[in-house]
Ligand SMILES: C[S@@+](CC[C@H](N)C(=O)[O-])C[C@H]1O[C@@H](n2cnc3c(N)ncnc32)[C@H](O)[C@@H]1O
């Protein structure tokens with residue numbers, strides 16, 4: 001249990017349950033291959049059975065950390081910061097993104113969109129999940145839509161989500177990691193037949209980097 005004082009700071013978004021921070025190469029989606037400082041915020045109740053960071057789900061396991069401290073660390077690395085989790089939109093992202101923008105950093109988010117959008121973002125990657133569908137604010141603001149393909153039905157889900165996202169969003173299909181041998185060839189065929197889509201791979205896993 002958090003003290004009342006800390007709980008109030010978390011509610012304001014002045015403290016966030018920080019799981020890890022690391023400087024790496026964006027492995028997925030539109031910005032693949034570019035250097036970025038990743039900030040992983042704990043807490044997610046979406047429950048994807050194939051989630052590759054289940055350790056992030058329980059926010060209580062990750063210490064409430066002041067936004068000032070998070071921002072000071074980030075500012076010493078690249079000019080782009082990626083906020084991920086867990087589900088970052090569980091929390092109020094306004095203060096964190098404001099302070100990162102004050103340091104002239106580009107601020108990106110990886111989100112399922114399950115909660116309404118907070119914060120100011122240079123790039124929003126929406127990866128929708130069937131268990132808890134995105135909120136309208138995130139469909140309207142996303143710059144890319146990245147649908148994870150675990151089975152054949154996910155191509156139908158991807159098309160449904162493409163109808164709901166704003167029409168400027170760039171569309172990606174990404175194989176679920178444990179199914180990649182089976183699904184990647186299907187994605188390749190699908191993209192050749194439906195060229196509004198692009199392929200996204202978790203390239204950091206092939207590169208053996210975080
Ligand atoms: C761990 S999530 C955290 C951010 C947010 N909760 C979300 O789902 O977008 C980061 C990205 O990894 C993707 N991802 C998670 N597990 C994966 C897996 N096993 N294979 C492929 N992509 C995965 C998610 O869909 C999301 O795009």
Ligand SMILES: Nc1nc2[nH]cc(C(=O)O)c2c(=O)[nH]1
Pocket residue numbers: 024025026027028038084085110204209210
């Ligand atoms: N290198 C690298 N790229 C990523 N793109 C999205 C990630 C995430 O977990 O949100 C991720 C990650 O964990 N590592």
Ligand code: SF4
Pocket residue numbers: 044045046047048051052053054056085086087112129
């Ligand atoms: S929404 Fe993101 S963090 Fe949450 S379970 Fe799904 S992939 Fe994992």
Ligand SMILES: [Mg+2]
Pocket residue numbers: 052
């Ligand atoms: Mg990841």
